[in-house]
Amino acid sequence: MDSALCIDDVRLTPILIADPPLLNTQGVHQPFTPRLVVEIVTRGGVTGLGETYGDARYLGPARALAAALPGHPVTHVNGLFALAEEVGDPAMTAGVDERADAGGLRGAQTAAKLRLSVVSAFETACLDALGKTLGLPVHALLGGKVRAEVEYSAYLFYKWGAHPGGAPDAWGEAVDPAGVVEQARRFDRLHGFGSFKLKGGVFPPEEETAAIRALAGEFPGRPLRLDPNGAWSVATSLAVARELGDVLEYLEDPATGTAAMAEVAAGTEVPLATNMCVTAFEEVPEALARGAVRIVLCDHHYWGGLHRTRELAALCRTYGIGLSMHSNTHLGISLAAMTQVAATLPRLDHACDTHYPWQTEDVVTTAPRFRSGRLAVSDAPGLGITLDRDRLADLHRRWAEDDGRMRDRDDAAAMRAAHPEWTPGRW
Ligand SMILES: O=C([O-])C(=O)C[C@H](O)[C@@H](O)C(=O)[O-]
Numbered sequence: 001m002d003s004a005l006c007i008d009d010v011r012l013t014p015i016l017i018a019d020p021p022l023l024n025t026q027g028v029h030q031p032f033t034p035r036l037v038v039e040i041v042t043r044g045g046v047t048g049l050g051e052t053y054g055d056a057r058y059l060g061p062a063r064a065l066a067a068a069l070p071g072h073p074v075t076h077v078n079g080l081f082a083l084a085e086e087v088g089d090p091a092m093t094a095g096v097d098e099r100a101d102a103g104g105l106r107g108a109q110t111a112a113k114l115r116l117s118v119v120s121a122f123e124t125a126c127l128d129a130l131g132k133t134l135g136l137p138v139h140a141l142l143g144g145k146v147r148a149e150v151e152y153s154a155y156l157f158y159k160w161g162a163h164p165g166g167a168p169d170a171w172g173e174a175v176d177p178a179g180v181v182e183q184a185r186r187f188d189r190l191h192g193f194g195s196f197k198l199k200g201g202v203f204p205p206e207e208e209t210a211a212i213r214a215l216a217g218e219f220p221g222r223p224l225r226l227d228p229n230g231a232w233s234v235a236t237s238l239a240v241a242r243e244l245g246d247v248l249e250y251l252e253d254p255a256t257g258t259a260a261m262a263e264v265a266a267g268t269e270v271p272l273a274t275n276m277c278v279t280a281f282e283e284v285p286e287a288l289a290r291g292a293v294r295i296v297l298c299d300h301h302y303w304g305g306l307h308r309t310r311e312l313a314a315l316c317r318t319y320g321i322g323l324s325m326h327s328n329t330h331l332g333i334s335l336a337a338m339t340q341v342a343a344t345l346p347r348l349d350h351a352c353d354t355h356y357p358w359q360t361e362d363v364v365t366t367a368p369r370f371r372s373g374r375l376a377v378s379d380a381p382g383l384g385i386t387l388d389r390d391r392l393a394d395l396h397r398r399w400a401e402d403d404g405r406m407r408d409r410d411d412a413a414a415m416r417a418a419h420p421e422w423t424p425g426r427w
């Protein structure tokens, strides 16, 4: 092994990035959300980048893995999983609720899933460093791209016009069908997205159904998705599926859990998609056996990196399950990683989700540009991005100076700060 490929140093930088007041069934996004930037430096002097969740529960396992990595080659990404398990102190993940994540948007959360989210950033950083060393794009390290552009979908949210006490943002308020349509027009104008996903589970289903109808009227024939993050009963899910069956590309996680999703699936022709009841390989067999989902949303942060995303894609192809891509709040490092892996997936059946257009801050020097809702796949070495160290330092300073309130994303707490009587809507 070329010693230049050995890891010399790993730098972890937790940051807080600005986030607009987007609404979901768990509450509202805080003004700032935590992310973790991983830099892997090789003996050859090359630095690879990765990005993942930055909440406190991810930092302990990330620090343990970072401390164990020097001396390991960046080529050995398959070994990261065992290493992360070996060095992971169970106390670090003690507090992890095995039933649901703190935000309640990710389905069952286990210490193993949390570890995969940590490993994903290290794997990405290793591949970026390897690609930069070899002068090859990450997609070449994954077997090569099968498309020159990756299509993304507009991610529409009900939202407030401003955080409580904050200044209005450029997007304005969207709390009814007219607001949602106006937001979609802005997405269309700015980025040209061809399809739209509405984050639901915020208002009663009749109101969200009316918003989808309004979108269908404004953008005839464009694929539409609705995702209430499991906020509905089986009966409500079936009623919405009946009402919107003619315009929905898919219905995402209408009900919570594989059993409920299977019941909904049995009663409708509308394809069901998920990033909640299938977010790890061990959850696949039951979901397939019960016919609970027709589409799985991959996400390299969930599944353990870019190689594992390709493994999931192969599984989906084998069993005739469609593939789409999930997104949480993320920056340009993750967007580059998402685009590189998406470029290699032979059957990516749906436009990928991305939160990226909602972000006003980034740690990469060049903002990617969507054209007709698509990003060109970079052929530059590694992920094809450059870290903006000054921005990283600024955003880290914000994290360091925070009194602890923003360091863990908690949409319900942010909502209750504004409306103390609020409880998550369930219909
Ligand atoms: O189910 C999904 O697509 C998500 O949970 C994506 C994001 O977490 C989104 O809902 C959010 O950030 O509010």
Ligand SMILES: [Mg+2]
Residues within 6 Å of the ligand: 227, 229, 252, 253, 274, 275, 276, 326
């Ligand atoms: Mg979803």
